[in-house]
Amino acid sequence: MQDSxxxxxxxxxxxxxxxxxxxxxxxxxxxxxxxxALIDKLGMEQANVSQHxxxxxxxxxxxxxxxxxxxxxxxxxxxxxxxxxxxxxxFHAHLKESLSMLDAIEKxxxxxx
Amino acid sequence: MQDSxxxxxxxxxxxxxxxxxxxxxxxxxxxxxxxxALIDKLGMEQANVSQHxxxxxxxxxxxxxxxxxxxxxxxxxxxxxxxxxxxxxxFHAHLKESLSMLDAIEKxxxxxx
DNA sequence: CGAATATATTCGAATAATATAATATTCATC
DNA sequence: GATGAATATTATATTATTCGAATATATTCG
Numbered sequence: 001m002q003d004s005x006x007x008x009x010x011x012x013x014x015x016x017x018x019x020x021x022x023x024x025x026x027x028x029x030x031x032x033x034x035x036x037a038l039i040d041k042l043g044m045e046q047a048n049v050s051q052h053x054x055x056x057x058x059x060x061x062x063x064x065x066x067x068x069x070x071x072x073x074x075x076x077x078x079x080x081x082x083x084x085x086x087x088x089x090x091f092h093a094h095l096k097e098s099l100s101m102l103d104a105i106e107k108x109x110x111x112x113x
Numbered sequence: 114m115q116d117s118x119x120x121x122x123x124x125x126x127x128x129x130x131x132x133x134x135x136x137x138x139x140x141x142x143x144x145x146x147x148x149x150a151l152i153d154k155l156g157m158e159q160a161n162v163s164q165h166x167x168x169x170x171x172x173x174x175x176x177x178x179x180x181x182x183x184x185x186x187x188x189x190x191x192x193x194x195x196x197x198x199x200x201x202x203x204f205h206a207h208l209k210e211s212l213s214m215l216d217a218i219e220k221x222x223x224x225x226x
Numbered sequence: 227c228g229a230a231t232a233t234a235t236t237c238g239a240a241t242a243a244t245a246t247a248a249t250a251t252t253c254a255t256c
Numbered sequence: 257g258a259t260g261a262a263t264a265t266t267a268t269a270t271t272a273t274t275c276g277a278a279t280a281t282a283t284t285c286g
Contacts, residue, residue, distance in 0.1 A: 148232070149231090149233080162233095166233090179233095182233085
């Protein structure tokens with residue numbers, strides 16, 4: 001059971017472990033948005049956003065409501081937003097190290113393919 | 114910058130997205146432990162635990178202190194524990210759905226019970 | 227020194243996550 | 257019922273994570 005809980009947590013964290021999905025949740029934190037609105041605001045491929053939405057749906061982090069032609073998404077439980085906010089606090093607390101971490105992550109962008 | 118913050122968050126979540134690493138952080142939440150103690154308590158391969166510790170170190174979620182022969186690990190910032198606790202709250206709030214999610218994840222090794 | 231203990235690293239194979247492209251579905255309107 | 261708009265799904269190539277096995281590095285002790 002202890003173990004199940006950990007697998008569950010790991011699973012949610014996995015769903016959160018992508019910048020695009022975090023962006024989606026943050027965009028939704030102030031209220032619901034249609035898939036199209038999300039695509040616009042993110043400025044990304046329709047299919048890609050839709051796949052990320054599918055991940056969030058699969059882990060039940062968002063709910064969706066179909067209205068005619070469109071699908072409106074919203075954050076299922078505000079606790080998730082709290083988690084994101086805590087992470088922001090964490091980021092600020094460790095700003096210096098965080099920045100060097102980001103430097104390491106962000107490759108010196110190479111010639112695009 | 115918005116984007117950097119999201120990449121940072123995603124990166125931390127990625128580090129949290131494994132049951133073993135969650136277990137490690139939870140074991141450390143009440144104080145520091147040596148790598149050996151963690152290996153014992155987890156009952157896992159030495160190399161495997163060490164690799165997970167390396168991930169946690171890389172993302173600076175734990176600090177380590179070498180004392181003679183041993184290396185003692187501790188959680189770097191209690192905010193991380195708060196995040197795990199929030200996740201536990203979330204789990205309880207959505208117990209029913211969570212269980213069915215876990216069912217889907219766990220192999221159908223059902224025979225007994 | 228050499229052996230023993232504690233921990234870390236490297237390598238390779240298996241598996242999972244991602245982005246893009248192409249296609250499918252669903253609904254509204256004509 | 258055909259067309260167009262909004263959204264979802266599938267297929268695939270690429271890349272990243274994971275585990276176990278083997279090996280390496282410290283450190284202590286005799």
